[in-house]
Amino acid sequence: MKPIAYKKKRSERRSILLIGCILLFYPVYQFLSHRIPKKPERIELPFNPTSTTFLIQDRFIVFSNPTKTWALSRKCTHLGCKLNYREKEDYLECPCHQSRFSTSGKVLRGPADKQLKHYKVTRNLDKESITVIIT
Amino acid sequence: MTIIRTSVRTFKILPWGSWSLVSLYLSLFSGVIVGLQYNLQAPYYSSASLDLTVPFGMFFRSLHFYSSQLFFLFGVAHYIAIYDKVSELSTEQRIYLVLTLPVALLLLFTGYVLRADTTGFSAGMIAESIVVSVPIFGTFLNNLLFSIEANGLQRVYLHHVITFDILFLILAWQHLRKYTVPPHNHLLLLGLTVLFCSVVAAPLDPDTLGQLYITGPWFFLGLQELLRYIHPFIAGVITPMALVFMLLLLRRDARNCKLLLNLTLIWLTSYGVLTYLALYGHG
Ligand code: FES
Numbered sequence: 001m002k003p004i005a006y007k008k009k010r011s012e013r014r015s016i017l018l019i020g021c022i023l024l025f026y027p028v029y030q031f032l033s034h035r036i037p038k039k040p041e042r043i044e045l046p047f048n049p050t051s052t053t054f055l056i057q058d059r060f061i062v063f064s065n066p067t068k069t070w071a072l073s074r075k076c077t078h079l080g081c082k083l084n085y086r087e088k089e090d091y092l093e094c095p096c097h098q099s100r101f102s103t104s105g106k107v108l109r110g111p112a113d114k115q116l117k118h119y120k121v122t123r124n125l126d127k128e129s130i131t132v133i134i135t
Numbered sequence: 136m137t138i139i140r141t142s143v144r145t146f147k148i149l150p151w152g153s154w155s156l157v158s159l160y161l162s163l164f165s166g167v168i169v170g171l172q173y174n175l176q177a178p179y180y181s182s183a184s185l186d187l188t189v190p191f192g193m194f195f196r197s198l199h200f201y202s203s204q205l206f207f208l209f210g211v212a213h214y215i216a217i218y219d220k221v222s223e224l225s226t227e228q229r230i231y232l233v234l235t236l237p238v239a240l241l242l243l244f245t246g247y248v249l250r251a252d253t254t255g256f257s258a259g260m261i262a263e264s265i266v267v268s269v270p271i272f273g274t275f276l277n278n279l280l281f282s283i284e285a286n287g288l289q290r291v292y293l294h295h296v297i298t299f300d301i302l303f304l305i306l307a308w309q310h311l312r313k314y315t316v317p318p319h320n321h322l323l324l325l326g327l328t329v330l331f332c333s334v335v336a337a338p339l340d341p342d343t344l345g346q347l348y349i350t351g352p353w354f355f356l357g358l359q360e361l362l363r364y365i366h367p368f369i370a371g372v373i374t375p376m377a378l379v380f381m382l383l384l385l386r387r388d389a390r391n392c393k394l395l396l397n398l399t400l401i402w403l404t405s406y407g408v409l410t411y412l413a414l415y416g417h418g
Contacts, residue, residue: 029275032274032275032278032279033274033275033278034278035274035278035285036285038285075260078264079260079261079264079265079362079367080260080261080263080264080284081256081257081260081261081349082253082256082257082260084346084347093347095253095257095346095347095348095349096257096261096349096351096359097359097362097363098348098417111362111363111364
């Protein structure tokens with residue numbers, strides 16, 4: 001085969017490959033852009049709201065007062081670091097950029113600007129435990 | 136003046152490239168060993184167990200950690216030392232070699248995330264938030280690269296042990312295949328690294344509840360600080376890309392060489408200041 005014809009054929013094959021790759025990108029893009037919704041998780045914990053005021057877990061923290069019990073996500077709404085509860089000061093603080101949140105989840109200090117996610121809490125019949133539903 | 140000139144000359148003739156490659160050999164070897172005891176289902180537990188219970192686990196983890204850092208640092212020194220010769224490379228080769236820098240950083244970064252202690256976890260979550268902030272392609276890129284919240288460390292692990300390594304080799308292959316660097320020519324470096332790692336453990340945060348102030352991986356600190364003030368897409372994507380872009384254009388015979396060089400130095404100095412602020416600026 002003549003070199004010019006060979007080169008032409010090679011560049012044609014390359015173009016076909018390139019078009020193939022571009023076409024393949026679309027299904028890959030669609031596939032990876034989809035987020036499978038998380039299955040809600042039910043977590044049962046020993047917690048007596050009359051004698052305990054807070055309980056820290058890996059992903060959330062449970063608070064209670066005489067009238068209600070609630071759970072807050074520990075994921076900072078700025079960039080996702082795990083919040084700590086500062087008991088003496090009674091607020092949650094992020095170790096990454098020191099955003100602060102009240103125990104009801106409201107932003108007290110930025111850079112975070114969204115309030116914390118609340119999880120549903122139910123008191124179990126034994127009155128000694130609760131169930132937190134993580135969504 | 137003569138001292139400076141001699142130091143520069145010495146810096147330029149030191150075999151940084153070979154040292155970087157030898158450190159890479161060590162990193163790959165120790166990485167395979169560490170990986171054999173690493174458990175993706177219990178990442179922090181297995182990292183801590185490596186240090187506490189596995190015989191020589193602490194040594195191999197340290198060897199993997201420090202040889203990887205050396206690989207990166209020697210690589211950067213190599214680039215600076217041969218900067219005068221960069222213009223001799225073809226544009227394609229230059230692009231490939233400059234791109235090894237972010238890929239090597241991603242390799243280091245994913246290593247930090249995989250140890251899954253407080254620093255690693257936070258770095259991973261921040262990276263995920265940065266990627267998600269990319270307009271239009273955010274979710275796609277996050278599902279491709281991290282997706283830590285939804286899938287744990289599965290993707291990070293995959294990219295650390297396969298994808299980024301292959302990418303690095305593809306990018307550096309044209310350059311690396313020209314040289315042979317037999318490890319027995321660098322016994323001093325090998326010996327010193329092994330000795331150092333047998334006495335100094337790699338960092339791992341203790342499992343305490345509530346670490347109040349986290350400083351991420353050393354190369355990530357400036358970025359972590361910047362994220363305090365500006366939008367994650369600008370701080371975490373545009374800013375690092377600006378450096379890579381400048382490095383792509385930077386060479387001795389470039390039209391705006393001086394300007395580019397100054398911009399690069401300004402970038403690096405600002406990053407240094409931000410790193411300092413992250414370390415000492417918040418009490
Ligand atoms: S991640 Fe919490 S303040 Fe930035």
